[in-house]
Amino acid sequence: MEIKTVKHPQYTTVIPVGDIDANSSVDLDQAVGELLEGGESNIHISCKEVPYISSAGLGVFISKLDEITALEGDLVLSGMRENVFEAFNLLGLHQLVRIFENEVDVEKYFSQE
Amino acid sequence: MKPKILNGILITISLLFWLLILIFQMAEHVAAQFPVAQMVVGIDELWYRFALVAFFAVNSLLISRIFSNIRKLHVTTLLWRLFLIGMIGVTFIMIITFANKASAKLLTYPYLKAIYYTIGLYAILIYFLSALFIYRRFILYPRTRRKLYAWRVFMGLVLFSLLLTFFANTPGIVILVLGCYAVYIIVSLLISANVRWISYLNFNQKLRALGLSVMMLIVDITYIIAAVRLPAQMGLQLDVTLIFLNFIVIFSLIYTTFSILVLFFNLPTSSVFERQGVEMASFSKINQAIQSNLDFTEIMNTLLDVTMMSSNAKAGWVENITEETHKSEITICKKITKQDIEEIFQHGSLTEKIVQDQRALYIRNLKKYKGLRSSSSRFRSMLVVPIVSSSQTYGALYLVNELENGFEEVGLESARKYAEQAGIALENASLLKNSIEVERYQEQLKIATEVQSKLLPSQMPYSENIDFAAKYDNAYEVGGDYFDLAQPSEDIFRIAIGDVSGKGTTAAFYMAEVKGIFHALSQLELSVKDFILAANKAVSACLQKGFFVTLTYLEVNLKKRKIEFIRAGHCPAFFYNKEEDRICRFKEGTLGLGINRTDKFANFINKTENLAYKPGDVLALYTDGIIEARNMDKEEYGYDRFEEILLQNKDKSAEEIAESIVSSVKSFVHGELQDDYTVLILKFK
Numbered sequence: 202m203e204i205k206t207v208k209h210p211q212y213t214t215v216i217p218v219g220d221i222d223a224n225s226s227v228d229l230d231q232a233v234g235e236l237l238e239g240g241e242s243n244i245h246i247s248c249k250e251v252p253y254i255s256s257a258g259l260g261v262f263i264s265k266l267d268e269i270t271a272l273e274g275d276l277v278l279s280g281m282r283e284n285v286f287e288a289f290n291l292l293g294l295h296q297l298v299r300i301f302e303n304e305v306d307v308e309k310y311f312s313q314e
Numbered sequence: 315m316k317p318k319i320l321n322g323i324l325i326t327i328s329l330l331f332w333l334l335i336l337i338f339q340m341a342e343h344v345a346a347q348f349p350v351a352q353m354v355v356g357i358d359e360l361w362y363r364f365a366l367v368a369f370f371a372v373n374s375l376l377i378s379r380i381f382s383n384i385r386k387l388h389v390t391t392l393l394w395r396l397f398l399i400g401m402i403g404v405t406f407i408m409i410i411t412f413a414n415k416a417s418a419k420l421l422t423y424p425y426l427k428a429i430y431y432t433i434g435l436y437a438i439l440i441y442f443l444s445a446l447f448i449y450r451r452f453i454l455y456p457r458t459r460r461k462l463y464a465w466r467v468f469m470g471l472v473l474f475s476l477l478l479t480f481f482a483n484t485p486g487i488v489i490l491v492l493g494c495y496a497v498y499i500i501v502s503l504l505i506s507a508n509v510r511w512i513s514y515l516n517f518n519q520k521l522r523a524l525g526l527s528v529m530m531l532i533v534d535i536t537y538i539i540a541a542v543r544l545p546a547q548m549g550l551q552l553d554v555t556l557i558f559l560n561f562i563v564i565f566s567l568i569y570t571t572f573s574i575l576v577l578f579f580n581l582p583t584s585s586v587f588e589r590q591g592v593e594m595a596s597f598s599k600i601n602q603a604i605q606s607n608l609d610f611t612e613i614m615n616t617l618l619d620v621t622m623m624s625s626n627a628k629a630g631w632v633e634n635i636t637e638e639t640h641k642s643e644i645t646i647c648k649k650i651t652k653q654d655i656e657e658i659f660q661h662g663s664l665t666e667k668i669v670q671d672q673r674a675l676y677i678r679n680l681k682k683y684k685g686l687r688s689s690s691s692r693f694r695s696m697l698v699v700p701i702v703s704s705s706q707t708y709g710a711l712y713l714v715n716e717l718e719n720g721f722e723e724v725g726l727e728s729a730r731k732y733a734e735q736a737g738i739a740l741e742n743a744s745l746l747k748n749s750i751e752v753e754r755y756q757e758q759l760k761i762a763t764e765v766q767s768k769l770l771p772s773q774m775p776y777s778e779n780i781d782f783a784a785k786y787d788n789a790y791e792v793g794g795d796y797f798d799l800a801q802p803s804e805d806i807f808r809i810a811i812g813d814v815s816g817k818g819t820t821a822a823f824y825m826a827e828v829k830g831i832f833h834a835l836s837q838l839e840l841s842v843k844d845f846i847l848a849a850n851k852a853v854s855a856c857l858q859k860g861f862f863v864t865l866t867y868l869e870v871n872l873k874k875r876k877i878e879f880i881r882a883g884h885c886p887a888f889f890y891n892k893e894e895d896r897i898c899r900f901k902e903g904t905l906g907l908g909i910n911r912t913d914k915f916a917n918f919i920n921k922t923e924n925l926a927y928k929p930g931d932v933l934a935l936y937t938d939g940i941i942e943a944r945n946m947d948k949e950e951y952g953y954d955r956f957e958e959i960l961l962q963n964k965d966k967s968a969e970e971i972a973e974s975i976v977s978s979v980k981s982f983v984h985g986e987l988q989d990d991y992t993v994l995i996l997k998f999k
Contacts, residue, residue, distance in 0.1 A: 264860035
């Protein structure tokens with residue numbers, strides 16, 4: 202899948218484009234993994250271009266969340282469509298990660314830190 | 315009539331006619347000595363000739379039958395038999411000649427003379443008839459219409475000579491007879507040009523055939539001398555009635571001479587034909603290797619054998635490009651050691667280059683070839699041929715010779731063809747191997763499907779208070795959906811429905827783990843909350859990072875008519891309340907199992923749901939395969955459709971409710987579902 206990354210002073214935005222399923226989740230896992238290896242620890246994943254996420258896709262978020270927590274970083278999400286948010290919600294992930302409406306809120310959140 | 319019986323009859327008739335001729339001969343002597351006897355016996359010359367013609371005809375038929383039935387014998391075997399037949403007569407003639415010399419008196423007895431004469435006649439006839447019909451097979455090999463026609467004309471003349479027997483002494487017929495001889499000799503010469511059978515023999519066979527033919531020529535000549543000289547010695551005249559015999563003797567003489575000449579002049583060229591024969595055999599060997607799907611080493615062995623033979627190489631080897639390192643490696647060598655090969659290539663092998671170019675290389679002089687100049691090897695010329703197929707490269711075939719320019723173009727060409735065939739053979743072998751492997755995987759998956767289906771409850775428990783029903787299926791052979799029921803005591807049912815993240819085999823293995831966890835924990839006296847805490851711990855220990863399990867766990871108390879449950883990341887349960895005639899969704903819940911693997915997990919459990927049920931109420935549990943089923947427009951089935959169908963069917967049995975939900979989802983997506991799905995219905999009574 203296509204994954205765009207945009208660097209900000211306090212964090213890095215990852216923008217996956219397309220469904221996150223068993224196949225494409227590997228790419229996302231790799232993209233975020235590379236950022237973490239590169240020394241990033243504040244990751245923002247923008248879900249505005251993700252129409253669907255499967256359980257395997259959610260698995261990537263969970264394993265990356267663990268790694269980021271271990272690095273004492275922050276994982277935030279934004280721009281989720283309703284069904285994607287529902288998937289996070291059902292699993293209880295909304296209790297573990299911060300989910301924002303849009304990028305403005307994300308920027309605000311990181312600049313406050 | 316059976317051929318053997320017919321032959322027996324013919325032999326008997328032949329013997330009878332021979333006896334008749336003997337009697338005629340004896341009678342002639344008797345008549346010569348006692349003129350009165352001639353009157354008494356009343357010998358008629360015509361009758362004698364008739365007996366002779368019949369004798370010839372019967373024997374012709376017999377011998378022709380015998381030799382047309384022996385199909386499988388080889389040329390040299392046939393010639394050998396013919397020679398043996400000839401030797402029997404020759405031995406007989408020798409004995410008479412020596413006996414005659416030892417005591418001249420012996421042949422003065424008229425009866426003995428007649429016996430010798432007729433036996434000699436018999437022997438000569440059998441021999442030359444055998445020659446005639448064995449040569450017939452040679453001439454007609456390979457059989458063509460033109461040759462068959464020519465042979466019929468020839469046989470017509472031979473048979474005509476039988477008729478001439480009757481008129482041999484008629485005055486004026488001499489010209490006709492002489493004319494017949496002339497025509498006959500010309501036809502015999504023409505027909506004797508058919509010696510194609512010789513080209514099918516190899517050198518050794520030709521040598522043997524030549525030897526036998528020379529021996530036969532000697533036998534022929536012995537007979538002719540005997541036929542001319544012996545009757546004179548015995549006081550008999552050369553019989554004018556033997557035109558038929560003369561004809562077949564002439565033919566045999568001509569054909570034997572022709573064969574000897576052709577065999578002799580063909581000896582030097584036979585190695586070329588033999589070589590072609592070898593190549594044909596090699597080609598069929600390679601083809602066999604292709605069809606019988608041998609392994610790599612066997613195919614390479616065959617390739618090396620046949621190419622070395624067909625190109626006259628002194629040594630050869632095969633280098634294989636390994637899949638892992640993409641480097642060449644000597645796999646088989648013949649008549650050369652690895653050290654010798656390394657001596658040739660001091661700057662690395664040519665295999666990679668050859669395989670890349672996919673072109674054969676002919677090095678006429680190793681000493682002059684760039685990169686191999688320093689070689690101290692005894693070999694001077696080399697052929698390198700790539701072994702490739704349309705989809706893969708395997709390596710290269712090396713052939714070496716001690717002479718400069720040691721290979722012919724033909725050898726290069728055939729080595730290229732063989733290597734091509736070997737490439738095809740290797741591809742076939744690997745295709746077969748792959749298909750066997752795929753089949754094995756399919757077989758294993760079939761077993762996995764079977765095993766997994768046994769992990770799920772095959773029968774719903776029976777209860778006076780609850781009507782249970784479940785429907786499920788996997789998108790692949792195995793899946794990650796799980797549900798189970800346990801009844802640790804009479805009044806308690808513990809039920810779990812869950813979904814392992816991901817699909818297919820991994821999910822299926824974890825699903826089996828979850829079953830183990832459920833079975834262990836459901837037997838303990840744990841509260842619903844404690845069950846989930848323990849399950850999270852167990853799942854965290856078992857599942858790889860990034861995998862998780864969503865689970866709804868319920869405890870149904872039949873006595874209190876109460877349900878207590880927790881939704882751990884799983885899809886919300888739907889409860890139909892008959893009294894209020896409405897459906898309630900239970901969205902409150904905690905994290906899926908395995909997401910938080912620490913003790914902090916407990917903090918995410920706020921409360922457990924408690925329900926009191928009454929008859930007519932329905933609890934619907936399911937996995938995301940139902941709700942997330944998407945149609946062609948990528949629209950999800952969703953909760954609302956689910957609720958609607960539940961409402962429509964609420965009064966039916968649990969089985970019917972489950973059935974209608976599944977068929978509703980299937981008609982929504984227009985076909986089979988792309989995800990694993992499970993529906994579990996509890997209808998309370």
